Amino acid sequence: MSAVIQPYADWMGFAVLALVISCVVLSVALLEQRSRVRRMQLTLLYSHRGIYKRIDEVRELAELLEKEAPRLCHDKPLLVAWLVATDDFLCHLRDGWVPRDRTAGHVHKPRSREIYARLEHHIRHHRNQSL
Numbered sequence: 061m062s063a064v065i066q067p068y069a070d071w072m073g074f075a076v077l078a079l080v081i082s083c084v085v086l087s088v089a090l091l092e093q094r095s096r097v098r099r100m101q102l103t104l105l106y107s108h109r110g111i112y113k114r115i116d117e118v119r120e121l122a123e124l125l126e127k128e129a130p131r132l133c134h135d136k137p138l139l140v141a142w143l144v145a146t147d148d149f150l151c152h153l154r155d156g157w158v159p160r161d162r163t164a165g166h167v168h169k170p171r172s173r174e175i176y177a178r179l180e181h182h183i184r185h186h187r188n189q190s191l
Contacts (some may be wrong), residue, residue, distance in 0.1 A: 097157075104158050105125045111158065112170065115150045118143055119171035126179055132181050134186040147173065 104111045114184050122143050133140055 100157055101159060104154065111150060111154045115147060115154065116170050118147050118150065119173065119175055122175040122179060123171065126175060126182070130182060132185055137183050140176065140183065141181075144176045147176070 108114070124191070125139070125143075
């Protein structure tokens with residue numbers, strides 16, 4: 061190789077080596093990220109019967125309060141707000157992390173969010189009667 065081309069050849073070899081190392085580091089980082097995402101998805105799907113079950117249980121608690129302790133909901137309306145916020149949080153978590161091809165197979169007949177509207181209606185109705 062001529063003396064003029066030799067410095068460029070050395071530099072090109074170094075650049076190619078740096079590019080290969082960068083690609084390997086990036087590939088490892090992407091694999092680690094995919095692994096973290098997959099672990100999060102598995103946790104949401106299967107830990108303590110999964111996020112679908114957790115959402116259903118919050119709604120079940122709201123139904124129980126409506127049936128067995130409506131006065132508590134009237135006296136402590138923040139309790140209903142907390143249940144709604146918890147339901148919203150879990151639903152957003154589910155929508156952002158659980159693959160769309162997964163179904164709510166963990167819950168045979170999922171409960172509806174309508175329970176919160178009923179509870180809030182009862183609270184408003186109770187307030188109007190108190191005035």
